[in-house]
Amino acid sequence: MLKFHIAMGRWLDPMQENKTNLPGIDILNTGYGDFELRFDPDSPADVQRAKETITDMLKRGYAIFVEHNGKTQRVRKFDPDKNVYIIGSTPAEEIPIAETKATAVGRSAGG
Amino acid sequence: MGDETKLKTDKQFVTLAEATRLLAESRIADNDWSGMPLPVPGLELVIEPRYRHQKITEFRWQEYFEEDGTRIPLNEEPKPVQSPAEYRLVNSWWSDRLRTKIMIYHDKWGHARVGAESENGLWFALRTMEAAAAWPIQAEERAQKKLATLIPAHLFETYMLTGHYHEVSERSGVAYIFRRGRCSSNELRRNREINPGEHSAKLHGQSIFGLRQSGPRKIAQGPRVKLAVCVVKWSPT
Numbered sequence: 001m002l003k004f005h006i007a008m009g010r011w012l013d014p015m016q017e018n019k020t021n022l023p024g025i026d027i028l029n030t031g032y033g034d035f036e037l038r039f040d041p042d043s044p045a046d047v048q049r050a051k052e053t054i055t056d057m058l059k060r061g062y063a064i065f066v067e068h069n070g071k072t073q074r075v076r077k078f079d080p081d082k083n084v085y086i087i088g089s090t091p092a093e094e095i096p097i098a099e100t101k102a103t104a105v106g107r108s109a110g111g
Numbered sequence: 112m113g114d115e116t117k118l119k120t121d122k123q124f125v126t127l128a129e130a131t132r133l134l135a136e137s138r139i140a141d142n143d144w145s146g147m148p149l150p151v152p153g154l155e156l157v158i159e160p161r162y163r164h165q166k167i168t169e170f171r172w173q174e175y176f177e178e179d180g181t182r183i184p185l186n187e188e189p190k191p192v193q194s195p196a197e198y199r200l201v202n203s204w205w206s207d208r209l210r211t212k213i214m215i216y217h218d219k220w221g222h223a224r225v226g227a228e229s230e231n232g233l234w235f236a237l238r239t240m241e242a243a244a245a246w247p248i249q250a251e252e253r254a255q256k257k258l259a260t261l262i263p264a265h266l267f268e269t270y271m272l273t274g275h276y277h278e279v280s281e282r283s284g285v286a287y288i289f290r291r292g293r294c295s296s297n298e299l300r301r302n303r304e305i306n307p308g309e310h311s312a313k314l315h316g317q318s319i320f321g322l323r324q325s326g327p328r329k330i331a332q333g334p335r336v337k338l339a340v341c342v343v344k345w346s347p348t
Binding site (some may be wrong): 026027028029030031032033034035037053059060061072103106107108 | 138150161
């Protein structure tokens with residue numbers, strides 16, 4: 001069985017339930033289903049990889065959703081300098097990536 | 112699978128669904144969170160243009176084996192190299208009134224052009240069943256489990272019972288119908304009397320958990336092959 005614990009953070013063993021409260025992103029992964037990517041906010045390397053992942057996802061058209069005020073909101077932008085998801089135009093609508101679990105879904109090819 | 116990935120398995124033969132799972136685990140182990148769809152013999156793989164692994168569409172199986180060991184060679188021609196398209200698909204939707212799929216293109220000058228593509232529902236269902244040969248049931252279960260955490264319980268129950276559920280956008284008033292195994296969703300206006308026969312299909316920009324193989328879509332093209340008991344031999348290089 002593959003062990004997924006690599007530099008990027010907590011790439012969880014698929015055979016085990018995730019009980020961690022670390023922040024991260026749940027990704028709808030082709031061929032795997034729901035894949036949980038966690039990162040340690042105290043680890044600069046983890047945070048850097050998370051930033052790169054989020055930036056790449058948005059560039060590729062992934063929709064990222066976060067919970068905010070009890071509602072699911074779509075992330076409009078990501079600020080890699082402040083490490084926040086931006087869901088609106090006010091500072092109150094900036095959500096630190098270290099304080100939330102996001103859900104990411106890739107774009108459809110059509111159909 | 113080209114030089115992009117090496118698959119780790121002791122098995123000499125695997126089913127397409129097992130191959131998909133192995134491929135996904137292999138990509139995850141290589142720091143790749145996006146996953147990779149598996150081509151199915153007889154179906155063309157269509158991938159969103161920004162998806163990371165575009166080269167997978169060029170892959171062609173050379174053979175497959177039935178469960179009794181019978182080798183079935185495949186003679187799929189490589190996709191011909193095409194010059195860059197002068198038209199880019201920008202939107203498409205199903206017109207219930209016209210019973211056809213309307214497609215909007217932009218030409219190289221940015222002018223909009225319209226096209227139409229007829230779709231046979233029975234063929235679509237048959238192709239979906241063919242493509243399902245490459246979908247690991249574990250992935251579907253995992254995605255459904257996630258879906259259950261994202262939508263209200265009564266909607267998830269509806270989804271489990273009927274294969275689809277609907278949700279109304281608070282902002283636009285549009286109701287989206289999410290259907291299992293179908294990437295498209297229907298839209299209904301809240302301020303109109305809802306008539307199931309009146310709705311029009313809408314191309315939904317993003318996929319949703321619980322829809323199988325969301326992201327890439329497979330469409331039929333070229334010779335058709337029997338896939339019901341298809342297993343393939345690994346030749347990862």
